[in-house]
Amino acid sequence: MGQSKAGVLAAALTLATGLAMAQPMGIPSMGPVASAELSPQLERTLGDAIMEQGRRDPTYIDDPDVNQYLTELGRKLAASSPHGTQTITVFAIRDPQINAFALPGGYIGIHSGLVTAAQNESQLASVVAHEIGHVTQRHVARGMTQQSQTSHMMMASVAAALLAALAGSGDLAMGVAAFGQAAAVDRQLGFSRQAEQEADRVGLEMLRRSGFDPSGMAEMFNQLMNASRLNEGMGGGAYASTHPLSIQRMSDIQNRIRETAVRPQPDSDAFWFVRAKLRVIQAARDSAAQQSAQASLRREAEQSQGVRAAAAWYGLAYSAWLRKNYSEAAVALQRAQQGGAYTPQIAALASQLALQQGQGSQAVEIAQKAHQRWPGNQAAALSVVIALQESGRHDEALSFLNERVRQWPEEPRFYQLKAQGHERLGQQVEARRAMATYYEKTGAVRAAVDQLQQARGLSKDFYVQSQLDVQIRALKEKVESDRRLLEQFKQ
Numbered sequence: 001m002g003q004s005k006a007g008v009l010a011a012a013l014t015l016a017t018g019l020a021m022a023q024p025m026g027i028p029s030m031g032p033v034a035s036a037e038l039s040p041q042l043e044r045t046l047g048d049a050i051m052e053q054g055r056r057d058p059t060y061i062d063d064p065d066v067n068q069y070l071t072e073l074g075r076k077l078a079a080s081s082p083h084g085t086q087t088i089t090v091f092a093i094r095d096p097q098i099n100a101f102a103l104p105g106g107y108i109g110i111h112s113g114l115v116t117a118a119q120n121e122s123q124l125a126s127v128v129a130h131e132i133g134h135v136t137q138r139h140v141a142r143g144m145t146q147q148s149q150t151s152h153m154m155m156a157s158v159a160a161a162l163l164a165a166l167a168g169s170g171d172l173a174m175g176v177a178a179f180g181q182a183a184a185v186d187r188q189l190g191f192s193r194q195a196e197q198e199a200d201r202v203g204l205e206m207l208r209r210s211g212f213d214p215s216g217m218a219e220m221f222n223q224l225m226n227a228s229r230l231n232e233g234m235g236g237g238a239y240a241s242t243h244p245l246s247i248q249r250m251s252d253i254q255n256r257i258r259e260t261a262v263r264p265q266p267d268s269d270a271f272w273f274v275r276a277k278l279r280v281i282q283a284a285r286d287s288a289a290q291q292s293a294q295a296s297l298r299r300e301a302e303q304s305q306g307v308r309a310a311a312a313w314y315g316l317a318y319s320a321w322l323r324k325n326y327s328e329a330a331v332a333l334q335r336a337q338q339g340g341a342y343t344p345q346i347a348a349l350a351s352q353l354a355l356q357q358g359q360g361s362q363a364v365e366i367a368q369k370a371h372q373r374w375p376g377n378q379a380a381a382l383s384v385v386i387a388l389q390e391s392g393r394h395d396e397a398l399s400f401l402n403e404r405v406r407q408w409p410e411e412p413r414f415y416q417l418k419a420q421g422h423e424r425l426g427q428q429v430e431a432r433r434a435m436a437t438y439y440e441k442t443g444a445v446r447a448a449v450d451q452l453q454q455a456r457g458l459s460k461d462f463y464v465q466s467q468l469d470v471q472i473r474a475l476k477e478k479v480e481s482d483r484r485l486l487e488q489f490k491q
């Protein structure tokens, strides 16, 4: 990943992967502070801090369909890991190259190009499983503490930048320079062959146990090897450079696949719909890419059948929606449903189109029905909130949101909407408190403290004030302990 192109996130991520990669396996870790550094707590703190920067990067894809689908795919795979693992969170960045990477703290980044290049769900799952393999085998954690000059320098740069952010003196330019410097060094490095083979082995086991087709891994590798050999526009070189592919790796995988007989489950509808959406998102900032994405979606819509055709029509509808061509979006969305397909993605777009046409109550009805049909789907729940809020039904939106934050206490975006809802109803203290939780869940602990202090100043209720004091103290302690952990690396 080039930092010139993708900015802070890419640099931070390249760096973080570099940390993970910069290690010959099997050497002893760093010495007296090694156990503290290897703790899952520190790993999570680092991961959270990197993600806090990453979420603000323009390449980060902030989309509920994409986030929930990828994270559930990752957690399904991790649940069948023979080794157990920390909580996995999978996110996507806008980048046509076929690549993926593991960060500290169980965060896994997927390039949109990997999803759009996958020809079936098992192919996508195979790369996600491989990355989870790096997590369960602690390659990332071990890479952070290896005894090399490079790794110390990189870790010190990350720590310095993260400490600056923590202190609120966030000199972003300095942070970027530190990340960039380390990223340049990183390109020389890679996971060891042994680590790659271990991640393949663990990944294949996860694939098999969770009902995916292990052949997906061999197919994906073939695709990557061809892409890097031909050096085509699609990339593939990127993945190959961070995950060295070799004949040896390939034949290991093929041998293991031969040993396992499985009848894989069919691809989920969500895979095809999220893939279609990502084809549009990936192309959204470049008009030539936009036109070629539309042309290929149209071909697929007309030439394929069943869920693939429905998903391609949905992609065309979503593309028209982004271009504010609402009548074209409505026509394509109708076509998506012609074979009887109906998914949370179709429902969410239908609800938003109804809103656009001034049919608020119809928009609410479509969204509520979708939420009843798919109660575990965050995008469907989100469209209920949007439809209610846009129709001025703030009280209903708020009580719906209160149930959703109980359902998904770790999902930041519902707290943000809750804050907006309270704000619109003039409930300043509650708005600040919800916003504080939003910041806390996205790793922005200092911003969370600011919100709580504002709430403290606005509140006239003694009970609420003392609750806030407790919360503020706890968060300040967290800032302080994060700072101490990071200081260990700054040398």
Ligand SMILES: [Zn+2]
Binding pocket: 130, 134, 191, 196, 199, 242, 243
């Ligand atoms: Zn790898």
